[in-house]
Amino acid sequence: xxxxxxxxxxxxxxxxxxxxxxxxxxxxxxxxxxxxxxxxxxxxxxxxxxxxxxxxxxxxxxxxxxxxxxxxxxxxxxxxxxxxxxxxxxxxxxxxxxxxxxxxxxxxxxxxxxxxxxxxxxxxxxxxxxxxxxxxxxxxxxxxxxxxxxxxxxxxxxxxxxxxxxxxxxxxxxxxxxxxxxxxxxxxxxxxxxxxxxxxxxxxxxxxxxxxxxxxxxxxxxxxxxxxxxxxxxxxxxxxxxxxxxxxxxxxxxxxxxxxxxxxxxxxxxxxxxxxxxxxxxxxxxxxxxxxxxxxxxxxxxxxxxxxxxxxxxxxxxxxxxxxxxxxxxxxxxxxxxxxxxxxxxxxxxxxxxxxxxxxxxxxxxxxxxxxxxxxxxxxxxxxxxxxxxxxxxxxxxxxxxxxxxxxxxxxxxxxxxxxxxxxxxxxxxxxxxxxxxxxxxxxxxxxxxxxxxxxxxxxxxxxxxxxxxxxxxxxxxxxxxxxxxxxxxxxxxxxxxxxxxxxxxxxxxxxxxxxxxxxxxxxxxxxxxxxxxxxxxxxxxxxxxxxxxxxxxxxxxxxxxxxxxxxxxxxxxxxxxxxxxxxxxxxxxxxxxxxxxxxxxxxxxxxxxxxxxxxxxxxxxxxxxxxxxxxxxxxxxxxxxxxxxxxxxxxxxxxxxxxxxxxxxxxxxxxxxxxxx
Numbered sequence: 001x002x003x004x005x006x007x008x009x010x011x012x013x014x015x016x017x018x019x020x021x022x023x024x025x026x027x028x029x030x031x032x033x034x035x036x037x038x039x040x041x042x043x044x045x046x047x048x049x050x051x052x053x054x055x056x057x058x059x060x061x062x063x064x065x066x067x068x069x070x071x072x073x074x075x076x077x078x079x080x081x082x083x084x085x086x087x088x089x090x091x092x093x094x095x096x097x098x099x100x101x102x103x104x105x106x107x108x109x110x111x112x113x114x115x116x117x118x119x120x121x122x123x124x125x126x127x128x129x130x131x132x133x134x135x136x137x138x139x140x141x142x143x144x145x146x147x148x149x150x151x152x153x154x155x156x157x158x159x160x161x162x163x164x165x166x167x168x169x170x171x172x173x174x175x176x177x178x179x180x181x182x183x184x185x186x187x188x189x190x191x192x193x194x195x196x197x198x199x200x201x202x203x204x205x206x207x208x209x210x211x212x213x214x215x216x217x218x219x220x221x222x223x224x225x226x227x228x229x230x231x232x233x234x235x236x237x238x239x240x241x242x243x244x245x246x247x248x249x250x251x252x253x254x255x256x257x258x259x260x261x262x263x264x265x266x267x268x269x270x271x272x273x274x275x276x277x278x279x280x281x282x283x284x285x286x287x288x289x290x291x292x293x294x295x296x297x298x299x300x301x302x303x304x305x306x307x308x309x310x311x312x313x314x315x316x317x318x319x320x321x322x323x324x325x326x327x328x329x330x331x332x333x334x335x336x337x338x339x340x341x342x343x344x345x346x347x348x349x350x351x352x353x354x355x356x357x358x359x360x361x362x363x364x365x366x367x368x369x370x371x372x373x374x375x376x377x378x379x380x381x382x383x384x385x386x387x388x389x390x391x392x393x394x395x396x397x398x399x400x401x402x403x404x405x406x407x408x409x410x411x412x413x414x415x416x417x418x419x420x421x422x423x424x425x426x427x428x429x430x431x432x433x434x435x436x437x438x439x440x441x442x443x444x445x446x447x448x449x450x451x452x453x454x455x456x457x458x459x460x461x462x463x464x465x466x467x468x469x470x471x472x473x474x475x476x477x478x479x480x481x482x483x484x485x486x487x488x489x490x491x492x493x494x495x496x497x498x499x500x501x502x503x504x505x506x507x508x509x510x511x512x513x514x515x516x517x518x519x520x521x522x523x524x525x526x527x528x529x530x531x532x533x534x535x536x537x538x539x540x541x542x543x544x545x546x547x548x549x550x551x552x553x554x555x556x557x558x559x560x561x562x563x564x565x566x567x568x569x570x571x572x573x574x575x576x577x578x579x580x581x582x583x584x585x586x587x588x589x590x591x592x593x594x595x596x597x598x599x600x601x602x603x604x605x606x607x608x609x610x611x612x613x614x615x616x617x618x619x620x621x622x623x624x625x626x627x628x629x630x631x632x633x634x635x636x637x638x639x640x641x642x643x644x645x646x647x648x649x650x651x652x653x654x655x656x657x658x659x660x661x662x663x664x665x666x667x668x669x670x671x672x673x674x675x676x677x678x
Contacts, residue, residue, distance in 0.1 A: 037052060037055065037066070037087065037090055037091070037094070038052070038100060038104070038105065039051075039052045039053070039054065039055065040052065040053070040483075040485050041100035041104045041105070042071075042100065042483060043094050043097040043098065043099065043100065044097055044098035045093060045094070045096070045097035045098075046097075048070065048072050048073075049070070049071050049072050050068055050069070050070060050097070051068070051069050051071070051483065052066050052067070052068055052069075052090065053066075053067045053068070053069050053082070053486070054066065054067050054488075055067075055087065060087075060537075061087070062086060062087050062088030062091065063086055063087070063088065064086065064087050064624070065084050065085065065086055065087075065624040065625055065626060065628075066084070066085055066086070066087060066090060067082055067083075067084060067625065068082065068083050068084070068085050068090070069081075069082055070082070070083065071483070084559075084624075084625040084626070155422070155423075156504075157170055158423075158474075158475050159417075159419070159422075159423060159425050159504070160417070160425075161475060161484055162423075162425065162472065162473040162474055162475050162484075162486060162489075163417045163419075163425040163426050163427040163472070163473075164426060164427045164473075165412070165414075165415060165417070165427045167484070169412070169414070200398070200399050200500070200502070201397075201398060201399025201400070201401065201458065201500040202240075202397070202398065202399065202454075202458060202500075203240045203242075203395055203396070203397055203432060203439055203454065204219075204240070204395075204396050204397065204398050205219040205224065205238070205240065205249065205262075205394070205395060205396070206219055206372070206391045206392070206393055206394065206396045206413055207219060207266075207364055207367070207370065207391065207392075207393025207394060208364065208367035208368065208369070208370040208393070209267075209268050209362035209363060209364055209367065209393070210362060210363070210364075210365075210366055210367045211360065211361050211362035211363065212358055212361065213228050213229060213357045213358035214227070214228050214229055214230075214357075215227075215228040215357060215358075215360060215362055216228070216233070216367075217251075217268065217362060218233065218370045218371055218372075219370070219372065220235075220370070220371050220372045221372065222237075223235045223236055223237050223238065224236055224237075224238050224251060225371065226251060226253060226258075226277070226279065227279060228275075228277065228279075228355060228357035228358075229355040229356070229357045230281060230353075230355060231277070231279035231280065231281060231353060231355050232279065232280050232281055232282060232350060234279045234280045234350075236251050236252050236253055237251075237252045238250060238251045238252065239252075240262075240395065242434050242435070242438045242439045242454070244436075245434055245435065245436050246261055246262075246263075246434050247261065247262040247263075247395060247434040247439070248260070248261060248262075249261070249262050249268065253277050253278065254277075254278040255276060255278060255354075256276075258270060258275065258277075258360070259271070260360060262394065262395060262434075264433065264434070266363065266364055266393055266394050267361070267362060267363045268360065268361075268362040268363075269360060269361055269362070270359060270360030270361075271359070272359055273359055274356050274357060274358055274359060275356070275357050275358075275359065275360060276354065276355070276356050276357075277354070277355055277356075277357060278352060278353075278354050279352075279353055279354075279355060280350040280351065280352055280353060281350065281351060281353045282348050282349070282350060283349050283350055283351035284348075284349045285346060285347070285348055285349065286346055286347055286348075286349060287346045288343060288344050288345045288346035289343065289344050290341055290342065290343035290344075291341045291342050291343070292341045293338060293339060293340045293341040294338075294339055294341075295336055295337065295338050295339070296336070296337050296338075296339055297334060297335065297336050297337075298334075298335050298337075299332055299333065299334050299335070300332075300333045300335070301330055301331065301332050301333070302330075302331050302333065303328055303329065303330055303331075304328075304329050304331075305322070305326055305327070305328060305329070306326075306327050306329055307325055307326060307327070308325050308327070310327075311327055314329050318330050318331065364393045372391075373391065391413035391414050392414065392431075394432070395432040395433075395434075395439070396411070396413055396432065397411035397416070397430070397432060397441060398411050399411060399500060399501075400500070400501045400502065400503065400504060401459070401460050401498035401499060401500055401501060402498060402499065402501040402504070402505050403493075403495075403496040403497060403498050403499070404496070404508075405493050405494050405496055405508050405509070406420055406421045406491075406493045406505045406507060406508015406509040407419070407420055407468060407470075407493035407494070407495060407496065407498070407505075407508070407509070408420075408498070408501070408504055408505055409443075409452070409460065409498060410425075410504065411430075412427075414429070415427040415428060415429055415430065416428060416429075416430045416441075416443055418443065418445065418450070418468075418470050419470060419472075419504060419505070420468070420469075420470040420472070420491035420492060420493040420508065420509035421491050421493070421505060421507060421508050421509035422504055422505060422506050422507065423472065423474060423489060424470045424472030424489045424490065424491035424509065425470065425472050426445075426470055426471050426472055426473075428443050428444050428445045429443075429444050430442060430443045430444065431444075432454075435453075437453070438453060438454050438455065438456065439453070439454035440452070440453055440454070441453075441454060441460070446559040446563055446564070447469075447471070447559065447561075447562075447563050447564040447565060448468065448469070448645075448646055450462065450468070451463065452498070458499075458500055459497050459498060459499050459500070460497070460498040461497055461498075462495040462496070462497075462498070464495050465494060465495055465496060465596075465597075465601075466494065466495060466596045466599075466651070467492045467493070467494050467495075467596070467599055468492065468493055468494070468495050469490060469491075469492045470490065470491050470492070470493065470509075471488075471490055471564060472488070472489040472490060472491060473486040473487065473488055473489055474486065474487050474489045491509040491510065492509060492510055493508060493509040493510075494599055510610075534617055534618070534619065534620065535618060535619040535631070535632040535633060535634050536632050537632050540632045540633035540634070541618065541619070541632075541633065541634045541635060542633045542634045542635035542636065543633050543636075543662050543663065544633055544634055544635065544636045544637075544660040544661060544662055544663065544665060545630060545631060545632070545633045545663070545664055545665065546569065546619075546630075546631040546639075546658065546660060546665045546666065546667065547628070547629075547630050547631075547664065547665070547666040547667075548567050548621075548623070548627075548628065548629045548630075548631065548641075548643075548666075548667055548669060549627070549628055549666060549667070549668045549669070550562040550623070550626065550627025550628065550668075550669055550670075551668040551669055551670030552627065552645075552647055552669070552670055552671070559625045559626075560623075560625065560626050560627035561627065561645055561646070561647045562623050562627030562643075562645050562669065563623055563624065563625045563626065563627055564622060564623060564625075565622070565623045565627070565643065565644075565645055566620060566621075566622050566623075566643075567620065567621050567622070567623060567629045567631060567641070567642075567643050568613070568617055568619075568620045568641075568642040568643070569617065569618045569619040569620065569631055569634065569639045569640070569641065569642070569658075570613070570616050570617060570618065570639060570640040570641075570642050571616050571617075571618050571639060571640070572616055572640060573640045573655065573657070574591050574592065574613075574640065574642060574655050575591045577612050577613060577616045578591050578594075578595070578609060578612060580612070581608055581609070581611070581612035581615075582608070583605055583608055583609055583612065590653075590677070592644065592653050592655070592677050593677060595609050596677070613642070617642075618634050618639060619631040619632050619633075619634050619639075627669075634660065636660055636661055636662050637659075637660060638657055638658070638659055638660075639657070639658055639660060640655060640656070640657050640658070641654045641655055641656060641658060641667075642655060643655075643669065644677065647671070647674075650676060651676065651677035652671070652674040652675070652676060652677065653674060653675060653676075653677050654669055654673065654674050655675075656673065
């Protein structure tokens with residue numbers, strides 16, 4: 001880094017404050033309303049804002065659960081806090097809180113009526129709904145089609161916000177990225193060949209680390225500010241490598257590079273003994289210059305033709321006779337323009353200096369806020385949004401990774417967005433750890449945690465090829481309090497090796513099995529007649545209900561392992577469903593494993609299997625946060641479960657026969673009545 005470039009970092013903060021970006025996101029839209037609770041509207045309880053994002057629509061009892069958002073509480077990963085509350089508890093709490101406005105309530109009621117009208121129309125046209133993408137049609141019909149984004153940037157912003165990241169974080173990251181690109185573009189023109197772009201994907205470092213001897217490492221985009229002893233901060237390039245179960249951090253200082261070890265306890269250590277380092281110190285100050293503003297004047301002359309009767313309105317000096325009773329009138333106009341003064345700020349000059357510093361033993365304890373955090377917070381503050389908590393210090397990831405099937409991961413400082421196709425996306429916290437064979441990125445998705453291995457070729461290996469469901473959402477608008485409103489958009493993509501990508505996939509993925517089954521004929525006779533008979537709470541097929549309860553233990557503070565999983569009730573066993581559809585399962589292989597392989601390799605058999613399951617499904621439900629689900633009623637008889645989940649890093653399946661008697665029935669799912677997917 002050139003010695004004088006340190007002032008560029010300070011100057012950048014002032015320049016960024018002048019950036020203006022017009023974001024036309026969406027027009028205001030209504031809210032969804034249930035029978036007894038208002039979904040999406042903001043209540044103020046004991047000074048805290050709260051809103052219901054969704055409730056279990058299959059169970060309307062007071063014991064059913066709702067997902068409640070707390071916009072005033074931001075977690076350490078920068079995401080908004082969510083809790084799970086029962087309907088009964090919310091019925092008691094919300095009457096004691098500050099209520100939504102009458103306008104909000106009216107909008108919710110009107111929106112609920114529109115939803116019901118659309119649902120009734122869809123039931124009457126069940127056969128027409130059997131199209132290649134039934135989930136997309138269902139979302140558009142139930143919630144209204146959002147206004148298409150006008151630009152790629154607007155689409156990225158919608159995707160970011162709907163994933164669950166703070167809107168201010170989405171805006172701040174987008175502006176900071178655009179500003180960095182502008183600075184790099186200018187720098188490359190000023191010093192061609194000397195300014196090189198850093199890698200756009202891969203592991204990176206974040207945070208500020210300090211230690212004895214005035215050591216300080218402040219990691220920023222594209223490098224790290226290094227100083228110790230009496231030296232001033234100086235930008236250097238660095239690299240990360242993973243070998244032998246440790247993370248090796250190499251900083252390109254002179255006369256020798258600093259080869260350091262980043263440890264899992266968020267400390268950085270170097271070799272024993274003092275370190276010699278070339279840096280910079282302040283060597284004087286160049287004062288700024290300014291010139292005062294002034295006013296500049298100019299004159300213009302206009303001409304017009306008048307007759308004898310009009311000459312009295314003008315001075316004699318303005319008139320020139322043209323003949324035939326006509327006169328030319330010349331009018332002089334004086335214009336004054338204020339020219340503001342010009343100024344250039346002063347700056348510190350830096351000179352090279354070598355220092356001997358003590359052994360490197362750094363941690364985040366006692367560190368002040370870094371340059372990167374100040375820049376991002378400034379841009380967030382421009383839009384009046386919450387700043388969120390600082391980026392977790394240590395190893396982070398950056399960039400987009402995607403596969404050919406539409407699955408993607410997009411890394412941000414505080415979270416990672418899992419995506420399926422261009423729009424279905426959800427953000428989760430993540431950590432990066434050094435393993436025996438490289439780095440491991442652990443993504444804390446509650447229903448299905450995902451571990452990605454960072455390979456030597458720069459790709460990410462998920463270690464699985466099965467389907468992965470992304471619990472996405474779409475932005476439908478904003479309420480009267482300017483909070484975004486959402487509708488579900490759940491898509492499933494098959495996992496595969498992820499390669500670095502410049503963009504989010506423009507296609508790929510399919511509607512989840514549950515959403516597809518919800519609009520499909522449920523038995524052979526019904527399919528032949530063109531009628532949809534999948535049981536629903538509004539139109540149950542019979543009086544035999546099945547309550548599914550999770551017996552799997554959850555980790556403290558985490559949702560149940562079966563939370564959000566689809567529970568499907570088939571009329572025939574899974575093996576018979578496939579056989580009747582003409583799907584031949586190889587001897588010695590379970591039908592579940594064969595289906596996973598067929599869909600993982602994008603075999604034509606996959607579509608045949610999905611169609612067969614749709615045609616055979618009798619009832620379906622999605623589990624709540626505790627893993628509970630109430631399947632709508634069916635006629636008494638023998639049915640077969642279709643449930644899969646991962647528990648203790650092992651894929652399990654429940655596909656046993658269940659004998660349903662008239663009235664209420666129940667089953668508890670645990671390891672004793674499950675079998676491995678293999």
